[in-house]
Each structure stands twice: as structure tokens, then as C-alpha cells.
Amino acid sequence: MVDAGRRVVEVRRWAPGGAERWQRYEVDAGADTTVLDALVEIQRRQDPTLAFRYACRVGMCGSCAMVVNGRERWACRTRLAALGGGRLQVRPLYHFPLLRDLVVDMAPYAARLAAAGGALVPSRTAAPYARIAGSGPERAAIDPAIECIGCGMCLSACTMVGHNPRFPGPAALNRAFTLQRDSRDAGKAARWATLLSDDALARCHGQGACTDVCPMGLSPTGSIIRLRAMATRRLLGLEGPQGVVDPPPPGV
Amino acid sequence: MIERLDTDVLVLGAGGAGLCAALHAADAAPSLAVTVVVKGLLGRAGCTRMVQGGYNAVLAEPDSLDAHLLDTLAGGGWINDQELVWTLVTEAPRRVLELEWRYGCLFDRTADGRIHQKPFAGQSHDRTIHKGDLTGIEIMSRLTEQVLRRPGIRALEECRAVALWLDDEGRAAGALVLDVRRGRFVAVRARATVLAMGGGPTMYRIIACSADKSADGIALGHAVGLPLRDMEMVQFHPTGLVVPGSLMTGALLEEGLRGAGGHLRNGHGERFMARYDAARLERSTRDLVSRASFLEVAEGRGTPNGGVWIDVSHLGAEVVERTFRGMVKRCRDFGRDLAREPVEVFPTAHFLMGGIVIDATCRTAIDGLFAAGEDTGGVHGANRLGGNGVAESTVFGGIAGDVAVAFVEARAAPRPGLAALEDVVRTLTAPLGRSPSPALYDLQGELRAVMWDDAGLVRDGEGLRRALAEIERIETALDGVGVPPDPALNTAWQDWLNLRSQCVAGRLVVTSALARDESRGAHFRRDFPGPASSLYSVHVQRRAGDLHVWREPVALTRAAPEAATPHATVEIGD
Numbered sequence: 001m002v003d004a005g006r007r008v009v010e011v012r013r014w015a016p017g018g019a020e021r022w023q024r025y026e027v028d029a030g031a032d033t034t035v036l037d038a039l040v041e042i043q044r045r046q047d048p049t050l051a052f053r054y055a056c057r058v059g060m061c062g063s064c065a066m067v068v069n070g071r072e073r074w075a076c077r078t079r080l081a082a083l084g085g086g087r088l089q090v091r092p093l094y095h096f097p098l099l100r101d102l103v104v105d106m107a108p109y110a111a112r113l114a115a116a117g118g119a120l121v122p123s124r125t126a127a128p129y130a131r132i133a134g135s136g137p138e139r140a141a142i143d144p145a146i147e148c149i150g151c152g153m154c155l156s157a158c159t160m161v162g163h164n165p166r167f168p169g170p171a172a173l174n175r176a177f178t179l180q181r182d183s184r185d186a187g188k189a190a191r192w193a194t195l196l197s198d199d200a201l202a203r204c205h206g207q208g209a210c211t212d213v214c215p216m217g218l219s220p221t222g223s224i225i226r227l228r229a230m231a232t233r234r235l236l237g238l239e240g241p242q243g244v245v246d247p248p249p250p251g252v
Numbered sequence: 253m254i255e256r257l258d259t260d261v262l263v264l265g266a267g268g269a270g271l272c273a274a275l276h277a278a279d280a281a282p283s284l285a286v287t288v289v290v291k292g293l294l295g296r297a298g299c300t301r302m303v304q305g306g307y308n309a310v311l312a313e314p315d316s317l318d319a320h321l322l323d324t325l326a327g328g329g330w331i332n333d334q335e336l337v338w339t340l341v342t343e344a345p346r347r348v349l350e351l352e353w354r355y356g357c358l359f360d361r362t363a364d365g366r367i368h369q370k371p372f373a374g375q376s377h378d379r380t381i382h383k384g385d386l387t388g389i390e391i392m393s394r395l396t397e398q399v400l401r402r403p404g405i406r407a408l409e410e411c412r413a414v415a416l417w418l419d420d421e422g423r424a425a426g427a428l429v430l431d432v433r434r435g436r437f438v439a440v441r442a443r444a445t446v447l448a449m450g451g452g453p454t455m456y457r458i459i460a461c462s463a464d465k466s467a468d469g470i471a472l473g474h475a476v477g478l479p480l481r482d483m484e485m486v487q488f489h490p491t492g493l494v495v496p497g498s499l500m501t502g503a504l505l506e507e508g509l510r511g512a513g514g515h516l517r518n519g520h521g522e523r524f525m526a527r528y529d530a531a532r533l534e535r536s537t538r539d540l541v542s543r544a545s546f547l548e549v550a551e552g553r554g555t556p557n558g559g560v561w562i563d564v565s566h567l568g569a570e571v572v573e574r575t576f577r578g579m580v581k582r583c584r585d586f587g588r589d590l591a592r593e594p595v596e597v598f599p600t601a602h603f604l605m606g607g608i609v610i611d612a613t614c615r616t617a618i619d620g621l622f623a624a625g626e627d628t629g630g631v632h633g634a635n636r637l638g639g640n641g642v643a644e645s646t647v648f649g650g651i652a653g654d655v656a657v658a659f660v661e662a663r664a665a666p667r668p669g670l671a672a673l674e675d676v677v678r679t680l681t682a683p684l685g686r687s688p689s690p691a692l693y694d695l696q697g698e699l700r701a702v703m704w705d706d707a708g709l710v711r712d713g714e715g716l717r718r719a720l721a722e723i724e725r726i727e728t729a730l731d732g733v734g735v736p737p738d739p740a741l742n743t744a745w746q747d748w749l750n751l752r753s754q755c756v757a758g759r760l761v762v763t764s765a766l767a768r769d770e771s772r773g774a775h776f777r778r779d780f781p782g783p784a785s786s787l788y789s790v791h792v793q794r795r796a797g798d799l800h801v802w803r804e805p806v807a808l809t810r811a812a813p814e815a816a817t818p819h820a821t822v823e824i825g826d
Contacts, residue, residue: 120356
């Protein structure tokens with residue numbers, strides 16, 4: 001096979017009661033070997049104690065998010081060949097409690113999402129079958145922001161998440177944006193109260209690290225900017241029907 | 253040694269079926285405690301989130317419930333349980349609207365704002381509701397959010413059920429759960445239990461389904477003596493990506509590529525479908541295209557990596573990039589340019605049609621135990637239509653939740669004994685005390701190989717009997733294999749447990765395939781290449797340690813084969 005070669009993989013190891021350390025392995029890599037393939041090979045053939053997490057293994061579940069050579073990536077869709085030569089360094093996501101080796105506790109992700117009102121509140125009066133034009137402004141605003149797989153890479157990359165535990169983080173703010181634009185949702189007022197608190201929208205510094213690492217190509221940064229624009233219009237009393245505020249023009 | 257937890261409704265599994273069961277139970281009775289056991293991370297384990305194509309539901313004329321029923325029965329080779337199918341087609345429209353207004357899903361719309369429905373495999377009308385080509389992510393993300401905002405639901409993340417718990421009268425009383433993170437066992441006592449762990453043909457060499465599945469629900473149901481039906485029916489999808497040496501192998505390339513006019517070629521460059529289905533060529537049905545590709549490779553006409561080529565480049569690179577964005581990206585991550593060149597594909601094990609016998613209210617043969625989704629059999633018969641899978645899981649999951657609540661309200665808490673669970677713990681922890689060995693993964697590879705070679709797309713009696721002996725050898729060998737001693741987050745131990753379940757499910761597939769001496773739907777016997785004149789389902793059940801296999805005639809309670817109308821021939825979907 002082309003591109004086959006011996007690759008050095010350094011993996012951050014830790015188990016309760018021990019010290020964090022780097023452990024060095026070597027794997028035979030083919031043209032299509034992914035980071036996940038390398039970890040599976042190490043666990044199966046060299047070190048059965050290595051702990052890491054994956055589920056779908058084809059880029060739909062986001063369970064295998066980790067930091068590879070200093071950048072958040074999904075291990076299942078990252079080929080070693082695409083990372084260039086040299087050694088490979090793999091460590092767990094930042095800003096989540098470490099459980100073991102590459103496995104972190106994702107509970108803070110869910111907690112931040114829930115705290116930011118990241119779920120539709122059904123309207124008691126709305127028709128069950130909402131008519132929403134496929135090409136209308138509501139869909140145009142929501143569609144590019146909705147395909148989040150919940151991998152948590154944006155929280156790991158975000159400088160504010162590590163600094164302020166009350167900051168909802170990029171994924172939750174991105175979801176909040178889609179809900180504030182959703183005419184079916186009845187939870188907007190409560191969500192605005194959270195979003196306009198001292199620890200939410202105002203805290204994003206716009207560095208864009210979340211957008212840089214999103215494996216789905218979403219832009220939480222853009223969603224946050226749009227939420228701020230909506231908040232401004234709302235404060236100025238320029239809201240549309242059902243509490244929906246028109247978004248700023250595209251290009252943000 | 254065994255920790256204890258009490259709950260009212262215990263839901264095992266957290267895909268579309270499990271989360272719908274939990275949400276329905278919590279909303280029907282907010283004061284009840286609902287506990288969901290998730291093998292991986294909440295909302296991200298299992299196959300519902302891998303759904304690309306969509307959700308079949310009848311929303312508007314000229315489509316009709318009868319048409320959806322007949323399409324599903326014809327697709328299923330007429331061995332479906334017709335009462336389950338009728339429940340599916342009548343409840344699906346309600347569930348889709350519930351997913352929208354109650355849970356927040358936003359499916360694709362037409363220009364005038366109605367839910368968009370697209371044509372899909374074997375269906376007489378445009379019926380399939382979708383969110384782009386990532387419908388499953390939309391459904392699972394929204395269900396997960398709703399679970400998080402309901403205080404009555406507690407999710408046990410990275411926990412897996414390893415045994416069902418019965419009381420002295422043989423009624424369901426909960427489950428023994430292994431907390432994977434801590435490596436501790438928890439006996440969860442429940443007044444009603446819902447089994448929704450999602451089947452999954454991961455005992456095959458090449459798979460499309462989520463790799464975290466291991467047919468645990470099938471194995472657990474079988475262990476407590478539940479009858480299972482049509483376990484021989486395993487769906488293979490024709491176009492799984494070939495990625496040599498990578499777990500990515502078997503990942504689906506959606507059938508829309510063939511529907512849109514894609515060509516399949518063998519290693520010699522021939523469009524081989526002309527020899528198998530001259531009229532429909534690449535647009536033939538899923539089972540036929542899969543079998544044809546398999547035979548081309550088996551007869552020495554494969555590509556360099558043992559597959560066939562799919563080529564859509566003649567449609568125009570710009571069209572392919574726009575229409576199949578997700579598929580193009582999936583290929584590009586692996587250095588393949590789907591828009592401009594042929595890509596190697598091969599059939600991939602996708603779905604278990606067979607499973608635990610249930611009635612239309614998700615009741616099983618055990619009092620207090622309900623089941624829904626891919627763990628169950630009968631809805632899809634011999635072949636599942638694209639778009640009926642997520643409909644099944646959400647429809648029956650919701651029903652199971654409702655029915656479990658009604659059951660709980662009429663029942664006192666069971667008082668099961670712990671002794672049986674202590675035996676299970678001793679058996680399951682045995683490998684922790686043996687020295688670790690990579691032989692575990694040799695055995696895993698051997699099971700996958702024999703299932704693929706002898707119980708896969710083309711079967712015969714001799715091969716199936718060989719597979720049965722091989723599975724027995726692997727199960728015996730597994731009893732001697734060790735794993736590292738620390739039980740917490742122990743991947744090797746989890747894989748040992750997975751392989752146990754996969755052996756059980758594999759044995760049920762092979763045993764049932766031997767009992768069906770005909771070819772129908774996904775099940776093809778080289779030694780019985782035609783369909784039998786009678787319609788029957790194959791049942792298998794463990795009784796006093798022995799495997800009993802029998803046939804039951806299909807009850808044509810809603811429609812008979814002659815009522816079927818001609819069907820669309822283009823297969824598109826998952």
C-alpha cells in the first residue's frame with residue numbers, strides 16, 4: 001500500500017491516582033489510517049489498557065473528539081497522511097473533567113446547553129404543523145447553524161469556557177440562536193434573560209476558535225454576532241411578530 | 253458488590269426508540285422516576301443519529317395509510333406482522349408532528365412552507381420526510397435536549413445492561429447494569445422495563461451501523477427466554493465505502509447516488525448490473541444490487557481492494573458537489589473525489605430486520621417488559637424500506653413509554669432476589685482475573701469473517717452448518733480469554749462483553765437461516781434460490797437451555813399479496 005510507514009504516536013495517559021504523562025507508541029500507517037484506527041490498533045495489539053471513546057466511527061456522533069497535534073479534531077475522520085509527517089500527539093479535550101487517558105466527562109456540555117435554554121419550549125397555541133417557507137428568512141437563518149453534532153470541540157477550543165464556568169460556550173449559544181429565530185418556540189423571553197446576563201453573550205471575545213475547529217463547518221461565532229444584533233434590535237423595540245427579530249444581513 | 257437503584261420506568265437504550273420511550277413516559281406521568289441507560293454519551297450512541305435519508309409518514313393526499321401499508325408489506329416479502337405495520341403507518345404521521353412541535357425538530361420544507369417529502373425506495377408516493385441528508389442528527393439532537401429539560405428523567409451515561417432481572421414469578425423487575433466508567437454493577441429495580449438497545453449486525457466483517465452496538469438487546473431478550481422472529485433477515489446496503497485498513501470501511505454512500513444515475517462497474521470496467529437486472533440496472537433493489545456486487549468480487553472481477561466501482565462523475569462535478577454534499581465530504585476526507593472519479597464500494601451489513609416478538613403495544617412474552625425498535629422483529633419482514641427504520645424506532649418507542657406508564661400505575665414494585673444477578677456478575681467479571689490476551693481480537697475477527705463468508709449475502713446449508721460450529725468454537729474460546737484487571741473504562745473488557753452478545757445474535761441468525769429453506773428478501777439460499785409457496789416466519793427461543801426453532805404461518809390480517817400494486821423501482825435512502 002502507498003504511504004505505508006511507521007508512525008510515532010504520543011498519547012497523553014492518566015488514570016485516577018497516577019500522574020499525567022506522555023506515552024510513546026509506534027504504528028504501521030497506510031494511506032487511509034485515521035487517528036482512531038491508530039488508537040484502536042494500539043489498544044488491541046500493544047496496550048489493552050489505553051482508554052478512548054468512539055461510537056459511530058464515521059463522523060456522525062462526535063464521540064471521538066480529541067486534541068491532535070494541538071488542534072481539536074474528530075479522530076475517525078482524520079487521516080494521519082493528512083496531518084503531514086512527523087510524530088503525532090494526541091491528548092483529551094480541554095475544559096472537560098478528565099476521566100482516564102483520552103476520555104473526558106461531557107456532562108458540562110449538557111449542563112451548559114440546558115442552562116442556556118437549549119431546547120424548544122413548545123407553544124401551547126401554535127398549530128402542530130407549522131407552515132415555514134423552505135426558502136424564507138427564518139430557514140435561511142437557522143439552516144446553516146443547526147447541524148451541530150454535539151462533539152464539544154468548540155468548548156475545548158474556546159478561551160472563555162475555561163475562564164468562566166457560567167459562560168454557556170459556543171455550542172449552547174449557537175443553539176440558542178436557532179431557537180431565538182424559531183417562530184414555533186415559546187421560550188424566548190426566558191432565554192433572552194440568560195443570554196443578556198453578564199456571563200453569556202457579552203463574554204464572547206470573538207476570537208473565532210470555535211468556528212475554526214467545528215468539524216461540521218458551523219460558525220458559532222456568526223451565531224453569537226447575530227444574537228447580539230437581535231438583542232440590540234430587541235432593546236430598541238424593533239422586534240417582529242412572535243418575538244422574532246430579523247437577523248442582520250448575510251455576510252457576518 | 254452490586255449497587256442498588258430503584259426507579260419506576262427503566263429504559264434500556266437511548267437511540268430514537270429509547271429517548272421517545274423516556275419522553276413519553278415522563279410526559280404521561282411527570283411524578284414517575286424514569287431512568288435511561290445509555291451505552292455511550294447521551295444522544296450520541298446508536299444508529300438513529302446515523303440516519304441520512306429520512307422518515308416515512310403519510311401526511312397528505314394522494315398518499316394514503318393503505319399505500320404505506322402495502323409498500324411496507326411488499327418490500328418485506330409479505331412476512332411482516334401486519335398489525336405492527338398498521339401501527340407503524342397510522343402512528344408515524346402523529347409522531348412526526350410531535351417531533352416537530354413538541355420536541356423542536358425542523359424538517360425540510362417546500363417553498364410554501366409544508367413539510368417536504370421525497371421519493372424513496374419501493375414507495376408508491378413521495379413520503380420521506382428529512383432534514384437535508386442528516387435527518388438522524390436533527391432528531392437525536394432535539395430528543396436529547398428535551399430529555400435534558402425534564403427533571404423526571406435520569407440518564408445513566410456510559411452504562412450498559414448486561415442482564416434482565418426477573419422476579420420469582422418470571423415477571424420483569426429491572427436489569428443488571430454495568431457502569432462502564434466505574435466498572436461497577438448496579439441492580440436497577442423497576443416497575444416496568446423497556447428494551448430498546450437497537451440490535452445491530454456488528455457481528456459481520458463490514459458494517460454500516462454504529463460500531464458501539466453489539467446486539468446486546470437481542471442477547472438479553474434471548475437469555476430470558478423471549479421468542480425472536482426472522483433473525484435470518486439481515487439487510488446489506490450495496491454501497492459501503494471501501495477504506496483499506498480503516499474502521500471507516502462500510503460507511504454508507506447513500507443510495508441516491510444510484511437513483512440519480514450513478515453507474516456500478518466491476519474491476520474490468522463492466523457495468524455488471526446488466527447481467528443481474530437488465531431492466532433496472534443500478535436502480536434495482538437493494539438486495540439484488542448487494543448480491544450482484546458480492547458475486548462479481550467472489551468470481552474474481554473485483555477492484556484492487558476487493559470491491560466494485562461507483563461512478564457518478566458523468567453527472568457533472570458541480571451537480572454532484574451540490575446534490576451530495578455530505579457524501580462528497582465523506583469521500584474527500586479519505587482522498588477520494590466522488591464528483592470526478594469512481595470510488596470503491598462494497599455491500600455493508602446495515603440492519604437486523606428480525607428480533608424480539610412484540611404485539612402492537614410493545615408487550616413481550618414477559619410481564620412488565622416492553623420492547624421497541626431494532627431489537628424487535630416483524631415490522632419490516634424480510635427487507636426494510638429506507639425511511640421505515642427511524643419511523644419504527646420513534647413510533648414504537650413512544651408507544652412503549654405510554655404503555656409502560658399505564659402498566660406501572662397498576663402494579664406494585666416487584667421484589668426480585670439478587671442471587672441470580674450475583675451469578676451473572678461472577679461470569680462477567682471472570683476475564684478480569686485472567687491474563688490479558690490479544691486473542692480477544694483474533695476471535696472477534698474470526699466471528700466477523702465466518703458471519704460474512706457463510707451467513708452473509710449468499711448462504712447455503714453447508715456454509716451455515718460450518719458457521720454454527722465456528723461460532724460455538726469462538727464462544728468456548730472466549731471463556732478462556734483475559735482482559736486487564738482494572739474494571740473502569742476497560743475497552744478490552746467491554747469488547748469481550750460485546751463479543752459474547754455478538755456470538756449469541758450470530759447463532760440466532762445462522763440457526764434461523766438454516767430453518768428458512770427458501771430465498772426471500774434479504775435472505776438468499778444458493779441451495780434454495782426461489783421463494784417457498786407459503787408465507788411463514790421463523791421463530792427461535794431458548795427453553796431450559798436448548799434452542800427451539802419453529803415456523804409460524806403469517807397472518808394476513810390486513811392485506812394479501814394480490815392486493816399489492818406495482819412499485820417504484822428506484823432505491824434511494826437508508
